[in-house]
Amino acid sequence: MANHDSASDSQTTRPAIPRLAILGTGNIGRALACGLVASGRYAASDVILTRRNVDRLADLADQGFTVLDDNRQATRQASTVVVAVEPLQLNGVLREIREDLDPEVHVVLSVVSGASIAAMQAQIDKAIPVARAMPNTAVALRQSMTCLAARPGDDRALGRAREVFDQVGMTVAIDEEKMVPATALCACGLAFFLRSVRAASQGGIEIGFHPEDALTMAAQTALGAAALVLDRGRHPEREIDAVTTPRGCTIAGLNEMEHQGFSSAMIKGIVTSAIKADSLYTRDD
Numbered sequence: 474m475a476n477h478d479s480a481s482d483s484q485t486t487r488p489a490i491p492r493l494a495i496l497g498t499g500n501i502g503r504a505l506a507c508g509l510v511a512s513g514r515y516a517a518s519d520v521i522l523t524r525r526n527v528d529r530l531a532d533l534a535d536q537g538f539t540v541l542d543d544n545r546q547a548t549r550q551a552s553t554v555v556v557a558v559e560p561l562q563l564n565g566v567l568r569e570i571r572e573d574l575d576p577e578v579h580v581v582l583s584v585v586s587g588a589s590i591a592a593m594q595a596q597i598d599k600a601i602p603v604a605r606a607m608p609n610t611a612v613a614l615r616q617s618m619t620c621l622a623a624r625p626g627d628d629r630a631l632g633r634a635r636e637v638f639d640q641v642g643m644t645v646a647i648d649e650e651k652m653v654p655a656t657a658l659c660a661c662g663l664a665f666f667l668r669s670v671r672a673a674s675q676g677g678i679e680i681g682f683h684p685e686d687a688l689t690m691a692a693q694t695a696l697g698a699a700a701l702v703l704d705r706g707r708h709p710e711r712e713i714d715a716v717t718t719p720r721g722c723t724i725a726g727l728n729e730m731e732h733q734g735f736s737s738a739m740i741k742g743i744v745t746s747a748i749k750a751d752s753l754y755t756r757d758d
């Protein structure tokens with residue numbers, strides 16, 4: 474397959490067959506598909522989506538995606554194969570497609586929690602480049618924090634992973650051993666921050682705002698806080714210092730939250746998620 478190297482080639486020399494297959498189009502697969510098209514780098518017709526209950530992809534078929542219930546056919550039509558099934562379904566899918574994988578053509582990218590590159594390559598049993606990616610569902614809005622890992626020196630796998638996931642947010646390459654912690658911090662983490670936004674909005678309702686207003690105000694405030702950290706590159710505590718006047722209302726609220734275990738709850742939740750993420754995949758199925 475041709476390389477997909479410039480933003481403009483997707484508009485001018487799009488190949489006749491789709492080039493990226495997502496096997497297992499559930500929550501994350503669907504979000505990724507939408508984000509890739511939103512990037513402008515991929516047309517819907519460049520992306521093949523599979524799941525067994527293919528009827529549930531009818532809306533995506535209407536948008537121009539190719540939808541199939543056949544992983545092998547999807548693999549044969551693509552050069553990049555993103556595997557996005559649940560961990561316990563992974564081995565079966567890899568064994569199903571291995572005959573169709575061509576080392577000259579394919580790169581496999583897995584978003585599956587806990588499954589190592591070595592374990593996946595053992596299932597494929599061929600010299601196919603494999604990389605892992607840990608995105609979150611904000612890929613749909615091109616705002617994911619996605620951690621990537623490949624075997625040391627496997628530039629083809631890492632390069633392909635970057636080519637895909639750079640379109641849908643920020644990426645960082647990490648050692649593979651850190652992929653489980655990355656799952657907890659970045660993939661599960663999205664839910665943790667969403668729950669924080671919900672909690673803030675509930676507080677807002679109690680002090681007088683209508684629910685819709687409270688939610689918008691809480692979410693935009695969270696967005697502003699994240700932007701202060703990311704855009705200025707400063708530690709959160711420095712930004713907190715800028716809004717806490719002595720004997721003021723901010724420090725009073727913050728200290729009350731800490732007395733109730735706010736930071737401790739977040740830390741313990743992330744550690745618990747990391748432990749759980751480490752045990753989701755087994756090679757013995």
Ligand SMILES: NC(=O)c1ccc[n+]([C@@H]2O[C@H](COP(=O)([O-])OP(=O)(O)OC[C@H]3O[C@@H](n4cnc5c(N)ncnc54)[C@H](OP(=O)(O)O)[C@@H]3O)[C@@H](O)[C@H]2O)c1
Nearest residue numbers: 497498499500501524525526557558559560584585586660
């Ligand atoms: N959700 C997240 O935020 C997130 C973030 C990062 C990574 N992940 C990882 O991504 C994977 C999927 O998570 P998810 O939340 O998207 O789960 P999900 O919504 O359950 O999606 C999994 C999909 O795989 C399909 N599937 C199952 N067996 C299949 C097969 N043999 N061939 C083709 N499709 C098959 C299922 O549809 P059918 O039953 O119709 O086949 C389902 O739609 C997990 O390994 C998870 O750890 C998820």
